[in-house]
Amino acid sequence: xxxxxxxxxxxVGRNTKxxxxxxxxxxxxxxxxxxxxxxxxxxISKELSSLIESPTPDDPSxxxxxxxxxxxxxxxxxxxxxxGVSHASIETVLRTTLKYKLPSKLTGAGGGGCVLTxxxx
Numbered sequence: 064x065x066x067x068x069x070x071x072x073x074x075v076g077r078n079t080k081x082x083x084x085x086x087x088x089x090x091x092x093x094x095x096x097x098x099x100x101x102x103x104x105x106x107i108s109k110e111l112s113s114l115i116e117s118p119t120p121d122d123p124s125x126x127x128x129x130x131x132x133x134x135x136x137x138x139x140x141x142x143x144x145x146x147g148v149s150h151a152s153i154e155t156v157l158r159t160t161l162k163y164k165l166p167s168k169l170t171g172a173g174g175g176g177c178v179l180t181x182x183x184x
Contacts, residue, residue, distance in 0.1 A: 066115070066132075067182040071167075073152035075175030082174045086146050097146070104142050111135045129184060133166040136181060140168035148173030156180075 090097040114131055140157065143149060153169045156178040160167040167180040 065184070067184065069165075069180040069182055070170075071156050071178045071180065073150070073156060073175050073178065075150060075152045077150070077172060077174035077176050079172040079174075082148050082172045086148065089147055100142050100145050104139065107135050107139045107142070111139075126184075129181070133181060136166040136168045136179075140166075143169055143173055146173075150175045153178055 086097075111132065114128055114135070117128075140149075149169060150173065152175055153173065157167050160178075160180045165180050165182065167178050170177045170179050
């Protein structure tokens with residue numbers, strides 16, 4: 064599935080070690096909730112992978128796929144926020160792209176870095 068993505072660099076450095084430690088601490092405080100979050104992230108990743116790898120016959124199915132992809136990106140970003148790995152700079156990019164109805168999510172460990180935005184085909 065061909066995708067057009069915009070990569071926005073927040074120009075905010077991040078400390079991956081500190082982010083991982085924060086997620087670990089949150090997991091210790093809320094083991095059941097965080098287990099559910101991790102399970103949901105895994106499920107979204109598998110569905111997204113399947114969606115991208117499936118054949119794309121025509122435009123109508125492409126728009127359906129794009130809608131599903133948008134939902135999956137939005138759900139994933141919400142879960143990443145629950146994990147505590149977002150950042151004010153990332154949230155600024157998310158609010159900006161949301162004004163244009165473009166789904167976005169952080170990349171990598173979060174805490175700054177880059178944001179991926181899905182552009183319409």
